[in-house]
Amino acid sequence: MILEISDILTPNVFKQLQESLGQAEKQGQFIDGKATAGWNAKTVKQNLQLSKTAPCHGPAHAHVTQALHDHHLVQSAVRPRHIHSLLFSRYDIGMAYGSHTDNALMGQWRSDVSFTLFLNAPQDYHGGELVIETSTKTESYKLEANTVLLYPSSSLHWVNPITEGVRWAAVGWIQSWVRDPARRELLFDLDVVRRSLFAQQGKTVEFDLLSKSVSNLLRQWVD
Numbered sequence: 268m269i270l271e272i273s274d275i276l277t278p279n280v281f282k283q284l285q286e287s288l289g290q291a292e293k294q295g296q297f298i299d300g301k302a303t304a305g306w307n308a309k310t311v312k313q314n315l316q317l318s319k320t321a322p323c324h325g326p327a328h329a330h331v332t333q334a335l336h337d338h339h340l341v342q343s344a345v346r347p348r349h350i351h352s353l354l355f356s357r358y359d360i361g362m363a364y365g366s367h368t369d370n371a372l373m374g375q376w377r378s379d380v381s382f383t384l385f386l387n388a389p390q391d392y393h394g395g396e397l398v399i400e401t402s403t404k405t406e407s408y409k410l411e412a413n414t415v416l417l418y419p420s421s422s423l424h425w426v427n428p429i430t431e432g433v434r435w436a437a438v439g440w441i442q443s444w445v446r447d448p449a450r451r452e453l454l455f456d457l458d459v460v461r462r463s464l465f466a467q468q469g470k471t472v473e474f475d476l477l478s479k480s481v482s483n484l485l486r487q488w489v490d
């Protein structure tokens with residue numbers, strides 16, 4: 268499932284994040300992105316990333332993970348167990364990230380769902396689309412600032428070369444409580460129906476039975 272959520276951070280927190288990344292850039296706290304890529308992804312990764320030792324890395328990481336974790340759509344569609352390994356990246360003219368799949372394991376955590384939070388406006392740069400291959404087609408994304416795109420970590424994807432301007436983005440990964448994407452989708456669909464039933468008719472017997480099924484499926488499927 269590919270999911271798009273706009274205005275994920277509050278306007279103040281988002282502005283603070285943009286400012287602190289701009290400051291960090293001026294203070295030389297961005298390093299070669301190859302440092303965090305797997306052995307073959309390294310060969311196609313050309314970008315700059317905020318050093319993990321930069322003072323603003325911790326607070327920026329915390330703000331983005333908290334906002335994602337608290338969002339009802341992320342809870343319902345992804346069932347996050349742990350949101351991890353955030354990177355804050357900058358692509359200047361000529362930079363790109365060629366076709367790759369994300370590492371399945373990052374430290375002790377699995378990547379089930381990847382996300383890109385777009386940190387500047389699409390009008391600020393040319394190129395720089397995030398392209399994701401699904402089983403039937405490729406989809407291209409260049410979203411508004413403060414919009415996050417969640418997509419399967421198992422997909423092949425890439426970032427097109429920047430031909431003008433600068434692209435800023437935060438990327439990270441989620442280990443879900445439910446490893447199988449088909450099961451996650453089923454739980455999501457049932458949850459959507461359950462909530463719509465509740466909105467229309469309140470806490471009926473049907474709602475209770477559906478809620479019981481969602482809970483019991485989750486109980487069987489968590490890992």
Ligand SMILES: O=C(O)CCC(=O)C(=O)O
Nearest residue numbers: 364369383397426436438
């Ligand atoms: O910047 C993006 O949109 C995606 C970057 C990416 O694919 C990665 O860091 O693994």
Ligand SMILES: [Fe+2]
Nearest residue numbers: 367368369424
């Ligand atoms: Fe990636």
